Amino acid sequence: MIKSLGQTCINDDYCQRSVSHSHCSNGKCTCLDGYLSLDHDTCIESSSIVDLKHNLNEDSTIPSSHYRSLLGGQCLTNRNCHTTNARCLNNICICPMGSFPIDDWNCLEDLGMN
Numbered sequence: 001m002i003k004s005l006g007q008t009c010i011n012d013d014y015c016q017r018s019v020s021h022s023h024c025s026n027g028k029c030t031c032l033d034g035y036l037s038l039d040h041d042t043c044i045e046s047s048s049i050v051d052l053k054h055n056l057n058e059d060s061t062i063p064s065s066h067y068r069s070l071l072g073g074q075c076l077t078n079r080n081c082h083t084t085n086a087r088c089l090n091n092i093c094i095c096p097m098g099s100f101p102i103d104d105w106n107c108l109e110d111l112g113m114n
Contacts, residue, residue, distance in 0.1 A: 018087065020042075021043040034046055041078045070082055070083065070093065072101075075088035082105070085107065
C-alpha cells in the first residue's frame, strides 16, 4: 500500500517504501528530523531548500523541481519523473509498487502481484 505524508501508519516501513527520508511518528507518516515536506510525497533536506531559494535569488536558472527524468534518473519529487505514476524514491525515478520497468519510459503492471 502506497503511503503519503500525513497518512496513518503502523511502522516506519509503511512510510519509507513510498517517501524517502520519512518515518512513522505517532501513527502518521512524517519527514525525518532535518527534512521538510515539499509536498505529500517528498521530504527534502532542510539545507536543500535554503540552497534552492538562494539559487533562485542569485540567477534565473530553472528550479530543480521543474525538470523531468526518465526511469532511473534523478529526481527531487514525483513531478520530476516523466513516466506516468512513477515515484521518486531516494532521489531516483522508479516504477510504482506492483509494476516494473520495460524500458526507460514505461512501467508494466506485474499481474502476479494481485
